[in-house]
Amino acid sequence: MSRAAFYLIVDGRYLPIALGLASRLVNLWKIDVHVFLEDRAVTDPPARVGSRIFLHLNVLDGxxxxxxxxxxxxxxxxxxxxxxxxxxxxxxxxxxxxxDIYPLRVDPSLLTVALPSGLGAVQDTASIGFSPHVTKLDRPAWCASIGLQSERYFNSGVLVIDRETWNRIDFSTELTRYMARHADAVRMPDQDFLNYLFQGRWTEFSPAVNFQKAIFNYGYERTFPPVFLHFSSFQKPWLKPDALESPHGQFFPLFQQMIREAGHDPALVQSGRRESVMRRLRKTSRAWLSQRGFSTRKEARQRREWQERARHLSTGFQADLRSGRYVDTTVQDIDPINPALSFDGQYLRRPLVITLEESV
Incomplete structure (x- = not known):
C-alpha cells in the first residue's frame, strides 16, 4: 500500500473544525493529516494539535x-x-x-486505485441534469461557458491525488491561461478550472466517497454507503441545533463532540444569528399546515422540484452503475427508494440512515 495522507486548507475561523476533523481521520484511518492554516491574521497557532496531525501556517501564501x-x-x-x-x-x-465533511467509515480502495491522470473525484450531484442556478443557463450552455466539452463535472470537496503525477502540472500557469479565457463565466472558480483541466481524464469514484448535501433527501445512502458526508451548502451542521429529522440535526452533536475532543470550544463556531420573529412565524405556520395535510405553495413547489431531480438522479446513477463507471463499487443497480419527506416550513427533510464507524 502506498504511503498516504489527508490534507485540509482553512482560515482561522475554520481551524477548530479542521482539527476536530483531523483527529477523527487519524483515529479512523490511522494515517497522517496535514492542516494548512492560511490566514495572515493568525500569528500564534496552537502548539499541540494531536498525534499524526501536522499544522502548517501560511506556507501556501503567494x-x-x-x-x-x-x-x-x-x-x-x-x-x-x-x-x-x-x-x-x-x-x-x-x-x-x-x-465541512464528516468521515463515516474507511474505504481502503481510495489508497490503492490507480489514478492515471493524477486525480480521482466524485460527480457533483447538485449539477446532475442541471446547471448551477446562479448561471441562469441550461446545462450545455453552462458547460460551454467554462470550456467544458465533457458531460461529467466533479465536486472538488474530495480529491484523491497521485502526488507525483499531480506535481508535474504547472498549476500557476494553467490557472492564468484558463482565467484569461473564462474568468467572467466561472461561478465555482477552482472547481470549474479543475474540471476543465482534467476533463475526460479523471478517475471516477461513486457518490459514497463524496456524499453531498444535494442527495441527502433521496435515500441513496443505501446504494452508496457514505465514506465522507459532505455538507456542501451554506447550511453547516455546527452552526446551530436542528431537529433530529434532518441531517443537520443528526450531526450537530457529532460535530460538537468532534470539535470538543480536539480541545476546542464548539460554541466558537456556532452562529449568533437569529431568525426574525416574522420569518419564524411564517415557517411555523407552514409546518403546522403541512402536518395537517395542507400543502402551501412553498411546499408544493419544493415537492415538484424534488420529483424532477429524483428522475434525473435515478436515470444518471442507474446508467453509471450498469456501465461500471465507478472504480470503488461493483453494485450494478439502485436499491428501491421511496423516502418519506417532512416539511419543516422552510425545507423538505429526512434523516439519513447511516452507520457510524468507530476506530478500533
Missing part, C-alpha cells in the same frame, strides 16, 4: 496567481488546494477534504 476570481462562497483560499501537494513529498497518495 503561490496562487494574483487577481483570480472569487465569490463570497468561494474565497481565494480555495485555489490553494492545488498547490499544497508540493509540500507533502513524503507521500504517494493524498486525499484533500473540505472542512
Amino acid at each position: 503561490l496562487r496567481p494574483p487577481d483570480l476570481p472569487e465569490t463570497p462562497n468561494w474565497p481565494a483560499i480555495v485555489y490553494d488546494r492545488v498547490f499544497a501537494p508540493r509540500f507533502l513529498e513524503d507521500y504517494d497518495r493524498l486525499i484533500y477534504l473540505d472542512a
Whole structure:
C-alpha cells in the first residue's frame, strides 16, 4: 500500500473544525493529516494539535496567481488546494477534504486505485441534469461557458491525488491561461478550472466517497454507503441545533463532540444569528399546515422540484452503475427508494440512515 495522507486548507475561523476533523481521520484511518492554516491574521497557532496531525501556517501564501476570481462562497483560499501537494513529498497518495465533511467509515480502495491522470473525484450531484442556478443557463450552455466539452463535472470537496503525477502540472500557469479565457463565466472558480483541466481524464469514484448535501433527501445512502458526508451548502451542521429529522440535526452533536475532543470550544463556531420573529412565524405556520395535510405553495413547489431531480438522479446513477463507471463499487443497480419527506416550513427533510464507524 502506498504511503498516504489527508490534507485540509482553512482560515482561522475554520481551524477548530479542521482539527476536530483531523483527529477523527487519524483515529479512523490511522494515517497522517496535514492542516494548512492560511490566514495572515493568525500569528500564534496552537502548539499541540494531536498525534499524526501536522499544522502548517501560511506556507501556501503567494503561490496562487494574483487577481483570480472569487465569490463570497468561494474565497481565494480555495485555489490553494492545488498547490499544497508540493509540500507533502513524503507521500504517494493524498486525499484533500473540505472542512465541512464528516468521515463515516474507511474505504481502503481510495489508497490503492490507480489514478492515471493524477486525480480521482466524485460527480457533483447538485449539477446532475442541471446547471448551477446562479448561471441562469441550461446545462450545455453552462458547460460551454467554462470550456467544458465533457458531460461529467466533479465536486472538488474530495480529491484523491497521485502526488507525483499531480506535481508535474504547472498549476500557476494553467490557472492564468484558463482565467484569461473564462474568468467572467466561472461561478465555482477552482472547481470549474479543475474540471476543465482534467476533463475526460479523471478517475471516477461513486457518490459514497463524496456524499453531498444535494442527495441527502433521496435515500441513496443505501446504494452508496457514505465514506465522507459532505455538507456542501451554506447550511453547516455546527452552526446551530436542528431537529433530529434532518441531517443537520443528526450531526450537530457529532460535530460538537468532534470539535470538543480536539480541545476546542464548539460554541466558537456556532452562529449568533437569529431568525426574525416574522420569518419564524411564517415557517411555523407552514409546518403546522403541512402536518395537517395542507400543502402551501412553498411546499408544493419544493415537492415538484424534488420529483424532477429524483428522475434525473435515478436515470444518471442507474446508467453509471450498469456501465461500471465507478472504480470503488461493483453494485450494478439502485436499491428501491421511496423516502418519506417532512416539511419543516422552510425545507423538505429526512434523516439519513447511516452507520457510524468507530476506530478500533
